[in-house]
Amino acid sequence: MIKVSDPVLIIGAGVAGMTAAVELADSGIKTVLVEKLSTTGGNALNLYKAFPTDDCFYCFEGNRWRPGIRKCFYRSALTEQPNIDLRMNSQVEEITGAAGKFSIKLDIGPQYVDPKKCTMCGLCIEKSKAFSLVSPQCQPQAVSFDPEIEDEGTAVAAEKCPTKAINLEAKGTKITINVSDIIIATGYHEMKPVNVDEYGYGTHPNIITQLELAQILDPLGETKGTLLKPSDGKPAKHVMMVQCVGSRDENYYPYCSKICCVYALKHAAILTQEREGVDVSVVYMDIRTYDRHEKYYRDTREAGVEFVRGRVASIEPQKDDSLAIIVYDSLLDKYLKFSVDLFVLSSALEPSPGSSQIIESLGLKSASGFIGATNPETEVVVGNRIYACGSALGPSEVPESVTQARAVVSKILQNRK
């Protein structure tokens, strides 16, 4: 018999995992939220602006219904909600036991910086390269420490920390916990398209992916939001994007990655409307701005983004650092030659690295490598007391991940008396 108080394991603290954790916790259920990185937020944290509201995703529209709590409540809830046990830099090592009484072996990473004490004053970052701030929005709100690049300033930094938040002696631990239910929220990974030869990714610094472009556009990033070429740090004026790189391709991933059209056009909109003197061409097979996201397509056409239906024929790096790109325009049945400063690949979204292992060890269904539902009518139920939400089920937008996380919470609550 499952008791209300039985804890739930959530793997992955991206949009879906965070939502599930907070909502379960608010319903009085203990949750253990395990994240392998040093900040929560997953891919959404790296998207600069997330569609459909173009907000930083923490302030996503969907959270507004909670009166009296500031919009970005997830941030504080993750560390302050007593029912959430947030485990950063940690991984699930082994899952044994039957449904309802799973036994989970966790590899907990060392906590060098105590987020409850850290004020993010930046003193340690000045003293030593081993300390860094992943993002001012990072959660938990604390600097990260990388022992691999420890230098002479590291000890001084620890010493001088005004709140004594740094413990260089911290060690990782292994613990075993018992949970009744498991939620898989391991998200997606953007494929590095090194194998798709025709696009030359990895052969020229100005050939990048959409998530890499998002980092350039982010005001908090290295270029402070200015569109600069990675090759020489000079402004990029002509941008070309190409859709379906590795998606809808039987040689890579047969499925449509679903959200890349929308975020590519979100980036095209930012470039043409919020940056000066940048023009954008988008080479596509089909533009799939499904549902209400058609607005991005219409708006970018209005803004003068050039859409070329066809495929790239050749890419030739030029002496002046530009790329001469020939595109076959299948509507005109002509070849067009462009001079491009930045070539952005909308690369396929693939299952995160741990997905196949989880599928195998728990005996789950696979849907092109993502977690498959046991019954198509209940998408989030993937096993006996095992659930999945967000992009672990396949590429999803932020609102969809939130909705699926809530569906999981609802399923778990229905099972308890």
Next chain:
Amino acid sequence: MTETDETTGPPVTLIDAIDMSKLDPKFREKIKSMPNGEALAACFACSTCTAACPTANMWKFKPHQLIRMILLGMREEVLSSNEIWLCLTCYECQERCPQKVRVTDIFFDCKNLAAEEGNIPANVLALAKELLTKGQLYTVTADWEREDMGLEPEVPGLSVEAIKRILKDTRTKKLVGGEE
């Protein structure tokens, strides 16, 4: 990695690509600024216009391709094309366009621009001259159909002189020239 030797890789000799830098990026804006061009950029090349067109089958550039060419800045090709003059102006394309692009009217704008550059097909030019000199395009001579219907053979009240006078001050006159 930043090696920019242009001789790397075989030259693309088989592809005769249109050099985008040689096209006219202002052409799109020009058409957009004309009375019917407002929705031009909304085109997403679905080719509904071509499907609707009763004569595009005969055309080298189909209607959707002409719109694409305008968007790309292929001014020369569009304004010298025969197709804009072959349009029957039946408005089927414009009627069906899902993005409210005024396709037929945009072709009128193109015809006007082409005419400004003296780019008018001989047959159209001949018609314009006929209109300027005779004040009407088709001279109705004793028509048996009119007779059959019990009407007088001459069309009454057709004031070609007044029309000729008006046409003298029109843009058509300026473009076509002809005798004073």
